[in-house]
Amino acid sequence: MRFREDGSFRVLQMADVQDGPDVLPDTIRLIREAIREADPDLVVFTGDQIRGYDPAYIDTFLRRRGEEPGARVRAVTEIEAKIRGIKRHPVIRKVSDRVADRLTEAGKPVPAALLDPDTVTNAVAAAGADSTDVITTSEVGDSVETSPTPETVSTLVYSTQSGKASPAHETPATLDELMNETREKVRRTFSGFLGPVVEAGVPFAATYGNHDFQCGILADEQDDIYREYPGCLNPDDSLEPGTFALPVESSDGSGRVAMSVMMVNSGDYAGKPEENDAQYPAYVVNPRGLDLADADGYGTPTPKAIEWLGSIQTELGERNGDGKPVPAIAFQHIPPQEFYDCLKEVPAWTPNAVEGARTHAGRCYVLNHEVCRPGSRLGEAIGCADENVGEVDALREAGGYFALFCGHDHKNSFVGHVHDIDLGYAPTCGFECYGPKSRYRGIRLFEFHESNPAGYVTRMLTWGNLVGRYSSNELRVWFEDHCVTGAVSARNELRRPQVFAVVAGAMSLGFIAIIRSLIKAAR
Structure with missing residues (x-):
């Protein structure tokens, strides 16, 4: 990539498409219109392109990386699946080592086939010869029911729908088959939102958020799928999926790097879920409000990614021959804690104030207009990690970096200047997820000049x-804008003047009606 002859270079940031296999027409239209308006040289997707918790991925859903696909599904996904008529597939799964462990703990012999089975059917047959007990583990989706008769054993398979055996006529699928189906669904999603980009012949790059992997396909494999599309700039030798540099050369054709776009994988969730399984029931009950119930907050860039932010500047300086860091802008999904420094704390009754999250809980904030650009909007709390890994400090120490832009928090679209660097947001550009009013959903345009x-x-x-x-579906957008999932979101809603006026008016009318009824009864 290089600057145009007039010295300009344009980038579109698309954040939180967050859709299932059939991307909504409104999202595609917004992307197409933005490309037509901007005539960009590059499009960057900053994570959560995939709505990993969509019912379409119910069979391969991953609450956290490292789990068995489809073993633990969010309650809201189950409900949405029923509304949309999506049913879970019966599936033949490999028996995990945990089953053998439970047998050992119970003092029962472990059949040889159970130690390294090809399918659950083999394990059931082996176990059925020795025992008529039910083999279970503490997790949903790891139960195998055996039968005392070979005839019955031959018709039993594992089912994620009930956790028990299902008749063979239900034609169960193997996990590999379900994963292949998910891969095709991911391709459909990519084809949907990438369609206008590919049609326009614009190069694009993508990093990852905290929901992309939840469809069951991890970032490294999603990287491979992205590269199937013309114009994809995600390299196959990057530091890690979603972390790489895109140098932009000067317009004179000399090959000098005049600027660089840095894509950073900001992680997904912190902590080790297996150490916090006691909180899993809370996660199932309220997946949005308690999305972090079994984690230590949102994720952060890895230590090697933080180190890379400096080493890549050294490499680019050596490439230019002067050893100097090049001007650079970084894009990622989850914002670091310094984004809160673009806000100012205010009393709880302040109109349009939002309550902070986790480490900033119990305090209310509004934009600090002394550091934020005109047109900035704050619509929700900043969903940063609990831990500050020093990313902003690393950017400053490396030199050259002038901005860091994120997605993640769908209602925010502010740009502030703190710590000698610009910190900014793009809101969601999708219509299948929560976010602001339709007219505020959009795509951020950057116009750079070589000089x-x-x-x-x-x-x-x-x-x-x-x-x-x-x-085209304003009722849904209204619900997504005003959805209340707990006490904090309820208080935030009441701080919105229009909402407060409506609620206060309704309560006043109700109070007047009660007074009138009491007066009438007294007569």
Whole structure:
């Protein structure tokens, strides 16, 4: 990539598409209109392109990396699946070592086939010869029921739907078959939102968020799928999936790197879920409000990624021959804690204030307009990690970095300057997930000039600007904008003047009606 002859270079940041296999037409239209308006040189996707908890992925859903696909599904996904008529497939699974461990703990012999089975059917047959007991583990989806008769054993298979055996006529699938189905669904999602990008011939790059992997396909394999599409710049030799540099050369054709776009994988969830399984029931009950119930907060870039932020600047300086860091902007999904420094703490009754999350819980914030650019919007708490791994400090120490932009928090679209660097957001550009009103959903445009990349201009290309005030399903968007999942979100809603006015008006009318009824009864 290089700057244009006029010295300009344009980038579109698309955050939180967050859709299933059939990307909504409104999302595709917004992407197409933004590309038509901006004529970009590069499109960057900053994570959560995949709605990993969508019912379409119910058979391979991963609550956390390292789990067995489909073993633990969010209650809200189960409910949505029933509403949409999506049923879980009976599936033949490999028996885990945990089954053998439970038999050992119970003092029962472990059949040889159970130690290294090809399928559950083999294990059932082996176990059935020695025992008529039910073999279970503490986790949903790891139970095998045996039968005393060979005839019955031959018709039993594992089912994720009930955790018990299912008749063979239900034609169960193997886990490999279900994973292949999920891969094709991921390709359908990619084809949906990448369609306008590929049609326009614009190069693109993608990093990952905390929901992409939950479909069951991890980032390294998603990287391979992205590279199937023309224009994908994700390298196959990156430090890790989603962490790589995209140098932009000067317009004179000399090969000098005039600027670099840095893509950073900011992780997904912190902590070890297996050490916090006691909290799993809470996660199932309220998956959005308690998305972190079994984690130590959201994830962070890995230590090697933090180190890479400096080493890549050294490499680019050596490439230019002067050893100097190049002007650079970084993109990732989850914001670091320093984003809170773009806000100021205010009393709880302040209109439009939002309550902080986790390490910032119990305090209310509004934008600090002394450090934020005009047009900035704060719609929800900053969902940063509990741990500060020093990423912003690393950017400053490396030199050259002038901005870090994120997604993740769908209602935020502010840009602030703190710690000698710009910290900013793009809101969701999708219509299948929660977010702001339709007219505020959009895509962020950056316009850089070769002579001074750090003096860039950025603005939002919103649905309201490009298409119109309302989407094709405004009722759904209204619900996603005002959805209350707990006490904090309820208080945030009441701080919105229009919401407060409606609630206060309704309560006043109710109070007047009660007074009138009491007066009438007294007469």
